[in-house]
Amino acid sequence: MQPKFICSLRLQKAQAREIVTLIVINFKTYAESTGEKALRLAEICEDVSKEYSVQMIVVPQVADIHAVSEAVKIPIYAQHVDGVPQGGFTGSVTAASLKAAGASGSLINHSERRLELAKIDASISACRSLDLKTIVCTNNVATTRAAASLGPDFVAVEPPELIGSGIPVSKANPDIVSQSVKAVKNIDSSVGVLCGAGITRGEDLRAALELGSEGVLLASGIIKAKDQQRALEELVTGVKR
Amino acid sequence: MQPKFICSLRLQKAQAREIVTLIVINFKTYAESTGEKALRLAEICEDVSKEYSVQMIVVPQVADIHAVSEAVKIPIYAQHVDGVPQGGFTGSVTAASLKAAGASGSLINHSERRLELAKIDASISACRSLDLKTIVCTNNVATTRAAASLGPDFVAVEPPELIGSGIPVSKANPDIVSQSVKAVKNIDSSVGVLCGAGITRGEDLRAALELGSEGVLLASGIIKAKDQQRALEELVTGVKR
Amino acid sequence: MQPKFICSLRLQKAQAREIVTLIVINFKTYAESTGEKALRLAEICEDVSKEYSVQMIVVPQVADIHAVSEAVKIPIYAQHVDGVPQGGFTGSVTAASLKAAGASGSLINHSERRLELAKIDASISACRSLDLKTIVCTNNVATTRAAASLGPDFVAVEPPELIGSGIPVSKANPDIVSQSVKAVKNIDSSVGVLCGAGITRGEDLRAALELGSEGVLLASGIIKAKDQQRALEELVTGVKR
């Protein structure tokens, strides 16, 4: 099958390094994305990813990672990782266990799982030592700058008040996105910038890209949709006018 | 193969309900019990369990549960579970995801992953609603009594200062075990009592059983042993004089 | 001045020990109860306490305790105490510092400051060793039972969904109060039972006492009232038909 053309907007801008639009689907702990349903949603994401040549990352619960990794080939990230060493850390989620289960990266410091500053740093280091990618979530421009200075692969700015609201950050608060991009690039131009919160439709994604972000974090807008596949297709096709 | 006789001590005492010695192996986050090595250790536990007719529970990291569940048939517990509902709880470990991955229970409130009182209650409720077993860890007689009053399947008392010490609780602090047993039975006789911390050898296990506990929590003594299988066999055979 | 008669209901019931209605005013972190305004509110509480012969406890922020203790003679409790020993625990609130500042007790595990089970136990022990009184807050009957088994002076059950709601627990959920009283008395009859959440008016207080509780926790209903003194007087006089 011939992948349909998409995301020219970002691709044109990409110069110093190849930038593709990144769509990160955070499965959270919804019934519609747990266990068997995590597998099905991951497969939908993989299909859409191939069909529309967009880079997609699925972020299931930790317990679901191994089964999902047996079902799909697109990157799987964890929702959280602890930067603890091996040893007596019962209940922690280690980078080593994530990698063994098939993950290739992790969210860190999601607004629903905030971490202490020193632990964000430790989580990034733990991932880096095992070649796992990192996306550090932040809540405003100041914390975005702080997170970028720790050298993750990506920061993802998400105003907490918009998460799950259906009101897209790229429209409700475009400044937080553009200022985050500017702040990150001043600190370390190799750190990518994503944004999230309230994004559901293609035009929200398009707005996010136009503001300079390289992709988005999505959750309830897709997961809770009556037809997950259709919601995802509308998102990625809607980015084109 | 004819299972060898073991643990007559406890079995003789079992009257109101069938009590068998329970050996819970907490894999923690050791390199020797993560990923591929979690599978191998789980298989050793299963072999010893069959060979010696002792009930064994393995407690790998969450990310390892699914792969372990494909490899062995003995019960697999998680090291931690969050009593959160389905929805926006990124990074939480839900009972539903554990069950889907193949777990049949969970530790709760391990000394390396202490929980707020209300969250212990929520975790127990979440597990109960999905028929997952619960072992609530505690640090002294007072908290053992409190934990028992929440109605878990088991409490496991472990003096924090002895965890990983190699000094067995059943010898260093026998009173904490016998008093915990007494306290729990006063609160709710259907709650089982385990003990842990520093237990490595059969005589430690024997002492724990003689103090009235129904089993033990083990970790480093087995996991860090040069020969994990031999260490485990010595433990379960050593219980007999 | 002759104290007006009040609370005969509870006083008639008091037999094994002298029980008086306890009204605990949690100042939280409202502007209306911080700094200078904490002093003024404490003085109002003291006036009402004397005028109406009701036992009142004020619970200002930790930083306000010393100044409040210079202004009033009624008991002052802290909103939180850490059960840490002396030493390297920067930022903790020790029982010793509270006592030195003039407090005679502390809330523990308030719904806005939940603690790990082992820390609740440690906080109670730390207070007990310095003759500070303890009120452990809980969210349902199960955790009330657990808290009572740790032997505090009081437990205070407060359904989180009613806190600050204006809907009084004693009307919205009378069963949680009466069952908490029963559960606590089964565990340890020397532990007092308070209730809270949504209580503002005298009839709510009366209902709480009729359900077997020995007093109430109050906050926003008094603190945010246009006229704090009048709100408090209406509360304590309204308890009589």
Next chain:
Amino acid sequence: MQPKFICSLRLQKAQAREIVTLIVINFKTYAESTGEKALRLAEICEDVSKEYSVQMIVVPQVADIHAVSEAVKIPIYAQHVDGVPQGGFTGSVTAASLKAAGASGSLINHSERRLELAKIDASISACRSLDLKTIVCTNNVATTRAAASLGPDFVAVEPPELIGSGIPVSKANPDIVSQSVKAVKNIDSSVGVLCGAGITRGEDLRAALELGSEGVLLASGIIKAKDQQRALEELVTGVKR
């Protein structure tokens, strides 16, 4: 009394803004610096500060701040502050309550009281809005950079493994100090840099200043000294050869 000459080293360097050596004494929760003993230690610090023309900040427990503020005129900082708004935040330490009690600043994110990244940002903002100074503690160069990017008045880098060790950071790990200074000045030259951990003697302080820091955080080395005044005098005089 004529203040004795001190700290010419730093004073010579000060150009863009007046820099004086800052000595911050963290009282932690030691018996030797709680309650009455907090007052006495604060008075010693004030005496030494005047006598030797060195800027000294005392950091008692929150409950001790008000009494200390009645006893001395040197700046008093809190050990921790929560960036919560006014309202229902029982047990939190608000900037408003600290200011009312007499504090003029606060430590934030001390290694014994680590905070989530977003909360560090909120604490700084809460202090700034009330003209309270902020010192954000960090554990390595990466987190120092992150903390500086949030715009506090000072960052204080303290390798956790050296805290309370008696081994001075300025000798054991001089690079962490000089690199922190460099990193901070690259991010925001208006942010001051302190260092801490293991510093007791004048030569440690001198080394810290020579590495570019503007002052130090001290605790056990002074607090646990048999003669606190003498220990403090030796520190500030020892900075001169």
